[in-house]
Amino acid sequence: MKLGIGDDCALLKIDPTEEIAITSDMLVSGRHLFPDASPEWLGWKALAVNLSDLAAMGAKPLGFTLALALPEPNPSWLEAFSSGLFVIANEYNCPLVGGDTTAGPLNICITAFGSIPRDKAIRRSGALEGDDIWISGTVGDARLTLATLRHEIELSKDDLALIEARMHQPTPRVNLGLALKEVANSALDISDGLLGDLKHILRLSNKDAEIFLERIPKSATLRKQTPEIQNQYSANGGDDYELCFTAPSDKRDVITKISADLNLLLTQIGNIKSMQHSAPEILIVGRDGKALNAQEANLLLKSFDHFA
């Protein structure tokens, strides 16, 4: 990175063998952010969700811009926000290269840039029939935390302490994305819920999927909940920022090695199938090996609505 903040633009020099991945996310108070969320968490999460998008394509972080609207100048808020932001920026070698600040209702807009060898980006459109479907880490804890904060579910203080970072301080799977560049046929990050997001891969790849409900990885805390809550939150919870990817079955050994190297759980939860009808479908297989009926499946497939 050549020139940082202080001119009309930042300047980036790129290796000629690489191309640039760009992603932009906007976080708004009351919608993505609990109004009383700690500013450290906001800074952390705002950058982490963008790095998660870079990770999903196998890109290496290069830098980011930050545009910030704040109701009033607030040095202590800014200091706390920055401390969370720069934990992630430093961890993933992703410097702040420019930005904008203004007065207004709290709004955090980050645009992040990554580099990727030419034609090596992992696309959503690359899933092939017979691919295994994989997911990193566990899913559903962010949704369980939200339910607790909303008093929809009672969770002990200790249980909440074990999982709340999954909502407030997600870990972008940058190193996993880099490791998957030569392995995965398709990938995306789970921000709106596993099944809803998987549909994006299926739509762009013109494929169906079969998912084994019991294999979806859940934390010990989530496994204490009812089976309905477990299924709903893990299959459709949102805000998990794990990677869902597909890879040929002959890559299982490589993926197992990546899992060990990164000390990160990777679970094969299903398979890519040829598309049977005019639109992609997900066949959800229950514990008994039977597919869920349409009503049960529909409940699980409800996806996050940005204007709900």
Add this chain to the structure above:
Amino acid sequence: MKLGIGDDCALLKIDPTEEIAITSDMLVSGRHLFPDASPEWLGWKALAVNLSDLAAMGAKPLGFTLALALPEPNPSWLEAFSSGLFVIANEYNCPLVGGDTTAGPLNICITAFGSIPRDKAIRRSGALEGDDIWISGTVGDARLTLATLRHEIELSKDDLALIEARMHQPTPRVNLGLALKEVANSALDISDGLLGDLKHILRLSNKDAEIFLERIPKSATLRKQTPEIQNQYSANGGDDYELCFTAPSDKRDVITKISADLNLLLTQIGNIKSMQHSAPEILIVGRDGKALNAQEANLLLKSFDHFA
């Protein structure tokens, strides 16, 4: 541009002889935007102010991301907003490559990318002693429009019609920036007021400036106002999105030719001087050839405060 909206990131391929310029601006309702401003104007202006930053460094637009918070889904608003946005995107060959939408108080965040031959960007830090100081177009009409909308000044409907586009639909000086790459030693775009913005060049170049007040170019409409208003609005008005640049005096013929080629007024308004004290200063010379006293100059030098 390789891959547009629809994956986790957009992908950009860059010519190896070039580097990338990046800029990000956030527009907020009530601050940058009149609440009843037409959505066409908002779309136009949101992209234009970013292209103005690219222009100030001599960069050629490559593409942009749009993150948008809207209070509610509003197809007719979006259609009008898009129509204004894409007038500018099409005019300057700058495609939308990705983005984000969310529910929230109206907020428009655009990050724009441009390409520039390596080491050819026009920096704010490059002004040299003896450089002429130039400005494109006229300045002060955006401020005069604002004053009229705020009922601080009475303007006839016809007069307002002549100038209001300067506030709502600014013209990014992209082609001027490209033409200045081999000509200007320093440049920036005037968003917060001519004298306040010029100070950024002086600070980064460690120079003083001498500005001839009467030479600052003003529209016929602004010239109908009192001398005080003329001076204040043209020297310090903000929101003009003209380019201010410095160039050696032996480039005057080249600059005159650029002015004719682009059919764009370019006016030499002063000179770069060596720095006399510990901080850069602007000496303002009045009609009588005498420098303004400290109090008069101070009034003109007040700059836009983002939290005022």
